[in-house]
Each structure stands twice: as structure tokens, then as C-alpha cells.
Amino acid sequence: MVTVSETIYVNAPVENVFTYLDDPYHHIEITPSxxxxxxxxxxxxxxxxxxxxYxxxxxxxxxxxxxxxxEENQRLNFELRGQLEGDLDLRFTEENDGTRVSYAATYKLPGRVLSRLAEPFVRRYNQRELRTTLQNLKDRLEVDAPSQ
Known part of the structure; x- marks a missing residue:
């Protein structure tokens, strides 16, 4: 099993972050792969x-x-089925005026030999992927105050 996790602070209300990530079509906007x-x-x-x-x-x-x-504004947990099996867990915590998002992915690589040989590479690849996904989420949802 491969497990990767990251957290990020998003300067947006928890309701906005949760609603955005609750729409599967939005994941394609922020997840590079x-x-x-x-x-x-x-x-x-x-x-x-x-x-x-993917x-x-x-x-x-x-x-x-x-x-x-x-769990509205608190947690989304997804089961991955198919060629890639596993679990995606997203947790949302109000922090100051924004949201702390914690994202963990645990999955099994297809094929016993492939998974054993590729696991270190895939872990690094997916850790970068997750970091990029969360940064894209932050960039998409944070809105600067209008200048006057």
C-alpha cells in the first residue's frame, strides 16, 4: 500500500472549500493527473x-x-475502485477566517511485481501530485480583496 498526505491552509470559508471539493468535476480542475x-x-x-x-x-x-x-463542511471520504484501489480522505477544519484542508490517499498499485518495484517512485510522484493539487485548490479559491 502507498500512502501520501498533505495539509494546506486556504484563505476561504470552510463552506466554500467543502462545496468546491464535493463536486467531482472540480477535481479535474486542480488535480494534474x-x-x-x-x-x-x-x-x-x-x-x-x-x-x-487517472x-x-x-x-x-x-x-x-x-x-x-x-460530513458537511468536515469530511469527505472516497473509495477508489477499479485499476487503482484505495481510499481518499479529505478533512476540513475552520482556522482563523479560512480552512485547513488535510488530504490523505492510500492505495494499492496494480500488479504485485510492478507495485514492489515502482512503489518508491510512485510514492514520490504522488506526494508531488498531492502537493500540487492542494496548491491549485488554494490558488483557485483564494480571492484577494479588491483594491481601492
């Missing part, structure tokens, strides 16, 4: 499920993302 999100459907728990294509180190991986936990 997410190639496509399609077939988004609402779930009874308030969450969503979606099909997606490109890792030049390899396209198709799968399904199912939001198994939806």
Missing part, C-alpha cells in the same frame, strides 16, 4: 459516485470513485 471525470451520480448519503481516468507515470488507470462518507 486526473484526465477525465464522467457519469457523476448523487448517492443517498449526500455524496457522489463518478467514473474517472494517469500515473504515463499509464491511464480507469476506475470508480464512491463517496462513502459525507
Amino acid at each position: 486526473l484526465v477525465e471525470v464522467r457519469n457523476v451520480e448523487p448517492l443517498d448519503n449526500g455524496g457522489k459516485r463518478a467514473d474517472h481516468t 494517469r500515473m507515470a504515463g499509464v491511464s488507470l480507469d476506475g470508480e470513485l464512491v463517496e462513502i462518507l459525507h
Whole structure:
């Protein structure tokens, strides 16, 4: 199993950050290796499920993302199903006038030999990917006060 995690402070209300990340189509705007999100459907728990294509180190991986936990303005937890199996956990904490976002991803690489050989490379790759994703989130949601 590969696990990566990062946190970032976003100078935006927790409601705005949560709402943005609760829309699977927004993930394609901020996640560099997410190639496509399609077939988004609402779930009874308030969450969503979606099909997606993620490109890792030049390899396209198709799968399904199912939001198994939806706690308004606090937490989103997704199960990855398909070629890449695992879990994405996003937590939101109000801090000052903004939001602390904690994002952890745990997943199993496809193929036993490939995963053993590639795990150190993939961990570094996905740690950079996660850092970039959170910085993109920050850049997209933070709005400077208008100058006068």
C-alpha cells in the first residue's frame, strides 16, 4: 500500500472549500493527473459516485470513485475502485477566517511485481501530485480583496 498526505491552509470559508471539493468535476480542475471525470451520480448519503481516468507515470488507470462518507463542511471520504484501489480522505477544519484542508490517499498499485518495484517512485510522484493539487485548490479559491 502507498500512502501520501498533505495539509494546506486556504484563505476561504470552510463552506466554500467543502462545496468546491464535493463536486467531482472540480477535481479535474486542480488535480494534474486526473484526465477525465464522467457519469457523476448523487448517492443517498449526500455524496457522489463518478467514473474517472487517472494517469500515473504515463499509464491511464480507469476506475470508480464512491463517496462513502459525507460530513458537511468536515469530511469527505472516497473509495477508489477499479485499476487503482484505495481510499481518499479529505478533512476540513475552520482556522482563523479560512480552512485547513488535510488530504490523505492510500492505495494499492496494480500488479504485485510492478507495485514492489515502482512503489518508491510512485510514492514520490504522488506526494508531488498531492502537493500540487492542494496548491491549485488554494490558488483557485483564494480571492484577494479588491483594491481601492
